[in-house]
Amino acid sequence: MTIQETLATLESMGTAQNRKVYARHGAGEPLFGVSFANLGALKKKIKVNHTLARDLWATGNFDARVLATMIADPAQASAAQLESWVEAINGYPLADAVSRFTAATPLACKTMERWMKSKKEYVAQTGWQVFAQLSRQDGALTDEYALERLTHIETHIHKAQNRVRHAMNSAVIAVGLRGAELQKLALAAAARIGKVTVDHGQTGCETPDAAAYIRKAAARAK
8 A cells, every 4th residue: 555545544444533532542633533443454454564654654643653653564663763753752642552663673672771761751651661561571571670670660650750650550560470479579569659640631541550450460361
């Protein structure tokens, strides 16, 4: 598909209801309001197309940018591209999408380290979400490194920016699902951290209780 064909398809799939919902969740204009089911179907049709992904991102359209993260080739990602993408994030749904793509690239660890230290809310959020995703991948991070980040979270989470707190909470959960030993440490850390308050705006979203989530997920895994 060409960039023109892809944009036309996205526009035809958009709905006013989805635009309202996405806007409440922080998606910026312009956007068509394409359901994630339809984005997934488009991804299957297009498969991997890094050139098209870069063209879609350049449009500035929310739906096009989410699709871009789904069809871009992680092996072709450059540091400059990742920096350009993360700096353009204007809402947490796009941060979610960029973090998933970044975690699949060979540059994930170095990039994550830099982003987690950023004073920009969405950049730091994306960095911690990359960490959370890598924490669940076998061999991506050492247990020692995961424990270091867990200690950092415990010290800094309540002072962090709004969406960074949410991402850090997700990271505690991810560390707690790495294995029995880290599960104990993550549960203890979650108890000391206590309730994590995040402003989710005009949505029904909630930040999960990390300890409860870890226990439930671990029980499911067994």
